[in-house]
Amino acid sequence: MRLGSLNDQIQTIINDFGILLPEATLIVGCFVMIILQLIYEDKGTVVKTVFSLFLLGLIALTVSTATAPGSYFDGLLVQSQVTGLAKLFFIVITGFVLLFPKGENLLKRGEYHFLIFMILLGAMLLIEVNNLLLFYLSLELVSITSYLLINFNFDRKGFEAGIKYLLFGAMASGLMLYGLSLIYGLTGTLDLAGLGAFIESGAYAGAWLTVALLLFFVGIWFKLSLAPMHIWTPDAYEAGPTPVVAYISVVPKVAVLIFLAQFVLTTQLEILDFDWKMIFSGLAIVSMLVGNLSALSQTNAKRMMAYSSIAHSGMLIIGIIVGNDFGIQALLLYAIVYAFMNIGAFYLIELFERQGFVTIKDLAGVGRKSPWMGVFAVVIMIALAGLPPTGGFTAKLVMFSSLWEYYQTEGHTYLIWLFGLGLLNTAIALFYYLKIPYYLWVHPSDAEKEFKFSPKDGTIVAIVVFLVLLSFFKADLLLNVLNQFNFAL
Structure with missing residues (x-):
C-alpha cells in the first residue's frame, strides 16, 4: 500500500514537470550560451544576441502551453492566470534590455546573457512558489545575480556600489532566514x-509569530527598495x-510584489x-516622501531615477x-506601465551618457538640436510624473481609485493619510x-551640443513612447486584458 502510494506520488511529480517547460527551456538555453562563450569568447556579439532573442521567443511560446492554473509538486508551486501574464511581461522586458545601446560592451560577454537569464529564471519562479523556503532560494538567485551584474562596468565605483549592495543584501537575507526559522518553529x-490554516485556527496568538513575520518582510522590503531599506539603491x-x-x-x-500578493491573500494575516x-x-x-524629496536635489539622472524608484515602490505597495x-488589478496595471516608462527613461539616459551628457545640466539645449528625441524624453518624464496624456496618469488614477474605494469600505484613518500624502507626493x-x-528645451546652452542617435535607437524609444501614450488613449484595451484574468492567486 505504501509502495503504491509512493509510486503514485512519483508519477504525479513526473507529470507536474510539464508546467516547468519555460524554466527548463531557459536553463537549457543558458547552457548553450556558456558553450557559445567558450567558442567565441568576447566576440560574436551578434550571434549571442540573436540567440538570446530567439531563446526569449521560444520561452514565450512555451509559456502559453505550460501555464495551467492549479497546484503542483504537492503544493510547492501554484499557478494562476496571472502567472502566465507575468512571465510574458518579464520576457518582453528582458528583450528590451538586451537591445540597450550599451550592448556592444556587455552583449559580447556570454556571462552577461547568462546572468540576465538567471534573474529571469528567479523571477519566473518567484511568482509561482507556494513555499517560503523556495521563495527564499528564488529570491537569493535574483539577488546574488544582481550583485554580480552591478559590477559589470568593472570600475572602482561599481565595485564599491556592488559591495554596499551585497552587505545590505546579506543583512536583509539573514534577517529573512531567521524569520523563516521562527515561522517554521512556531507553525511547523x-x-x-x-501557514494560513495555522493562523486561521487561532492556535498561536503570541507576539513571536508577529516578530517572525516582520523579520521575513524585511527581505521583501529590501528587494522593493522601500525606505528605510533603500540605502543601497542610489549608489547601485x-x-x-x-x-x-x-x-x-x-x-x-514586480516578481516580489506578485508573490507578496499571493502571500497576503493566502495566509489570512x-x-x-x-x-x-x-x-x-x-x-x-515614508518611501514616497524619502524618494521624492531626495530626488529634488539630484544632478545625476541615474541617481534621480534611483530615488524615483523608491517613491514608485511606495505607490506599488498600495495595491498590496x-x-x-x-x-x-491596479498593481499589475501600474507595474506594466511603470516598467515601460522606466525602460524608456533609462534607454534615453544611456543614449545621453554615451555622447558625454553625464549630468542633467549637460542636457541644456539638446532638445532644440534633436527635436524628436527631446519630445520622446518629455513624454516619458511626464508619464513618470503621472500627468496626462500618458499611461502614468492612467496607472495612478486606477491605483488611487482602488485605495479610495477600499477606504470607503474599511474606514481606517491611515488609509486617508496614505491617499492624501500619495497625492501630495505626486505633486512633489x-x-x-x-x-x-526644462534643460532640454528651455535652459540656454553654453555650447553647441550635437546629439546623434541611430534608427534603431529612435525606433525603440518611439515604440516605448507609443505604448506609454496608448495606455492613456486606449486604456480600456489593457484594462480589458487584465479583467479577463482571475486574480485569485
Whole structure:
C-alpha cells in the first residue's frame, strides 16, 4: 500500500514537470550560451544576441502551453492566470534590455546573457512558489545575480556600489532566514496554505509569530527598495551598467510584489493581532516622501531615477494594501506601465551618457538640436510624473481609485493619510521629473551640443513612447486584458 502510494506520488511529480517547460527551456538555453562563450569568447556579439532573442521567443511560446492554473509538486508551486501574464511581461522586458545601446560592451560577454537569464529564471519562479523556503532560494538567485551584474562596468565605483549592495543584501537575507526559522518553529510549516490554516485556527496568538513575520518582510522590503531599506539603491543605480539598472528596477520588483500578493491573500494575516496594513501604509508614505524629496536635489539622472524608484515602490505597495481584486488589478496595471516608462527613461539616459551628457545640466539645449528625441524624453518624464496624456496618469488614477474605494469600505484613518500624502507626493515629483524637459528645451546652452542617435535607437524609444501614450488613449484595451484574468492567486 505504501509502495503504491509512493509510486503514485512519483508519477504525479513526473507529470507536474510539464508546467516547468519555460524554466527548463531557459536553463537549457543558458547552457548553450556558456558553450557559445567558450567558442567565441568576447566576440560574436551578434550571434549571442540573436540567440538570446530567439531563446526569449521560444520561452514565450512555451509559456502559453505550460501555464495551467492549479497546484503542483504537492503544493510547492501554484499557478494562476496571472502567472502566465507575468512571465510574458518579464520576457518582453528582458528583450528590451538586451537591445540597450550599451550592448556592444556587455552583449559580447556570454556571462552577461547568462546572468540576465538567471534573474529571469528567479523571477519566473518567484511568482509561482507556494513555499517560503523556495521563495527564499528564488529570491537569493535574483539577488546574488544582481550583485554580480552591478559590477559589470568593472570600475572602482561599481565595485564599491556592488559591495554596499551585497552587505545590505546579506543583512536583509539573514534577517529573512531567521524569520523563516521562527515561522517554521512556531507553525511547523513553510507552505503558504499551511501557514494560513495555522493562523486561521487561532492556535498561536503570541507576539513571536508577529516578530517572525516582520523579520521575513524585511527581505521583501529590501528587494522593493522601500525606505528605510533603500540605502543601497542610489549608489547601485548610479554605478551599475544602465541596462542592468533598468532591468533590476523592474523585473525582480514586480516578481516580489506578485508573490507578496499571493502571500497576503493566502495566509489570512488580518486575523493576527497586529495591523500589517498600517505598517505597510507607513512604509509606503515614508518611501514616497524619502524618494521624492531626495530626488529634488539630484544632478545625476541615474541617481534621480534611483530615488524615483523608491517613491514608485511606495505607490506599488498600495495595491498590496488594498488586497482585493481591484487592488491587484491596479498593481499589475501600474507595474506594466511603470516598467515601460522606466525602460524608456533609462534607454534615453544611456543614449545621453554615451555622447558625454553625464549630468542633467549637460542636457541644456539638446532638445532644440534633436527635436524628436527631446519630445520622446518629455513624454516619458511626464508619464513618470503621472500627468496626462500618458499611461502614468492612467496607472495612478486606477491605483488611487482602488485605495479610495477600499477606504470607503474599511474606514481606517491611515488609509486617508496614505491617499492624501500619495497625492501630495505626486505633486512633489513634478519638480524633478520636469527638470530634464526644462534643460532640454528651455535652459540656454553654453555650447553647441550635437546629439546623434541611430534608427534603431529612435525606433525603440518611439515604440516605448507609443505604448506609454496608448495606455492613456486606449486604456480600456489593457484594462480589458487584465479583467479577463482571475486574480485569485
